[in-house]
Amino acid sequence: MRILKIPAALIVLISLVQSCKKDDCPQDCDLSLYNPTPYSINRPQGFPEMVIPADNPMTVEGVALGRKLFYEKRLSGDNTMSCATCHVQQPFSFTDNATRFSTGIDGIEGNRNAMAIINLGWARNFFWDGRAATLELQALGPVPNPIEMHQRWVDAIAKLEADTTYPELFLKAFGICEIDSIHVAMAIAQFERTMISGNSKFDKFLRGEVALTPSEQNGFSLFNRDKSDFLSGADCFHCHGSAGGAFTDNDFHNNGLDSVFTDLGRELTTGDINDRGKFRSPTLRNIELTAPYMHDGRFATLEEVIEHYNSGGHPSPTLDPLMKNVGVGLELTEQEKTDLINFLKTLTDMDFVNNPDFSEPQ
Ligand code: HEC
Numbered sequence: 048m049r050i051l052k053i054p055a056a057l058i059v060l061i062s063l064v065q066s067c068k069k070d071d072c073p074q075d076c077d078l079s080l081y082n083p084t085p086y087s088i089n090r091p092q093g094f095p096e097m098v099i100p101a102d103n104p105m106t107v108e109g110v111a112l113g114r115k116l117f118y119e120k121r122l123s124g125d126n127t128m129s130c131a132t133c134h135v136q137q138p139f140s141f142t143d144n145a146t147r148f149s150t151g152i153d154g155i156e157g158n159r160n161a162m163a164i165i166n167l168g169w170a171r172n173f174f175w176d177g178r179a180a181t182l183e184l185q186a187l188g189p190v191p192n193p194i195e196m197h198q199r200w201v202d203a204i205a206k207l208e209a210d211t212t213y214p215e216l217f218l219k220a221f222g223i224c225e226i227d228s229i230h231v232a233m234a235i236a237q238f239e240r241t242m243i244s245g246n247s248k249f250d251k252f253l254r255g256e257v258a259l260t261p262s263e264q265n266g267f268s269l270f271n272r273d274k275s276d277f278l279s280g281a282d283c284f285h286c287h288g289s290a291g292g293a294f295t296d297n298d299f300h301n302n303g304l305d306s307v308f309t310d311l312g313r314e315l316t317t318g319d320i321n322d323r324g325k326f327r328s329p330t331l332r333n334i335e336l337t338a339p340y341m342h343d344g345r346f347a348t349l350e351e352v353i354e355h356y357n358s359g360g361h362p363s364p365t366l367d368p369l370m371k372n373v374g375v376g377l378e379l380t381e382q383e384k385t386d387l388i389n390f391l392k393t394l395t396d397m398d399f400v401n402n403p404d405f406s407e408p409q
């Protein structure tokens with residue numbers, strides 16, 4: 048990654064020197080202040096390398112700026128709402144106060160449940176329907192969204208430009224003399240890539256530091272096992288596999304929630320009828336803290352989620368073939384359901400939820 052970072056930073060610098068000739072540079076914009084420190088990702092054991100876009104290398108300055116912007120209420124039309132209003136760290140693991148739908152600044156409720164921001168540096172295709180290809184593109188969305196922060200980017204930028212600290216922070220992070228929405232999004236994406244959870248009980252178990260209880264252990268086995276004639280299994284791993292610490296396959300599936308769809312899901316993005324009712328498998332990390340569940344928050348508890356999968360779900364033309372047990376169900380015993388939930392709770396990472404590096408900067 049280091050090999051990529053230096054040339055990218057240099058290209059930015061060279062293009063700036065070229066575009067900003069001495070005379071037309073703003074007076075107070077001293078480009079010599081641009082000397083960013085590369086930021087190295089603290090990658091948990093067993094996680095794959097994070098692919099960082101070559102045109103947005105991580106820097107200490109960029110991450111710190113992104114964190115400040117994540118908590119910046121002036122990004123909303125009436126200065127009351129920041130990203131963190133709907134993505135609350137404690138104790139909700141960056142979801143929205145246990146509410147089903149978020150409400151924007153004009154009091155209008157959306158129709159999707161706020162997603163947790165966890166390990167997104169390893170994800171691709173953001174939102175429930177995957178309509179944003181990168182974290183940078185995702186971060187451009189909420190500010191102008193009329194049912195979220197509802198403010199034109201030009202107005203948000205004007206507020207940041209008028210601030211006493213932001214112009215210099217952008218200069219130091221990106222070597223730019225004028226703030227723009229692209230760099231706001233780049234900084235936020237850099238911060239989000241640092242929001243890594245890898246210290247749950249399950250991670251400690253994998254590192255040999257703690258043991259799982261017999262119930263948690265059995266839940267893990269059920270999670271990773273197909274149901275067969277001889278053995279019960281919950282078949283979760285196909286779509287929420289633990290490989291690389293992800294607990295998601297980063298793909299889109301119809302997991303049998305409905306037979307008729309009010310939210311078309313992935314089809315809204317691709318226009319393909321074969322994508323009807325498909326949504327991104329979310330990570331199950333910190334799932335204990337992020338109720339309610341599913342794209343529309345229809346399930347209030349993990350018990351209800353397990354009951355859904357145990358029942359087999361609802362048939363429809365796009366139902367995922369991996370949901371093999373529709374009509375029959377998983378036929379788990381009460382003890383097995385409890386074991387599965389006990390295992391899911393080992394994915395809770397309070398170090399992540401309480402990490403001071405992710406909290407509102409003072
Ligand atoms: C009004 C509440 C609200 C605000 C404010 C808000 N979000 Fe969200 N966020 C949501 C909801 C709801 C979703 C899911 C939307 C969807 O899938 O259509 C979401 C999805 C996301 C995702 C996708 C996660 C994934 O796994 O794909 C990211 C990242 C994110 N928000 C970051 C941000 C950032 C950065 C900001 C500030 C610029 C922000 N959000 C402001 C409610 C909000």
Ligand code: HEC
Nearest residue numbers: 281282283286300302326327328329340341342356367369
């Ligand atoms: C065919 C793929 C697939 C299988 C198999 C599967 N899931 Fe899911 N899971 C998904 C998708 C897709 C979603 C999001 C669906 C939506 O919101 O419309 C989801 C959502 C969830 C959620 C809610 C997450 C959130 O943030 O709201 C939980 C919890 C969950 N699954 C647990 C499990 C468990 C436990 C199993 C095994 C019993 C399992 N899943 C099996 C694909 C699958």
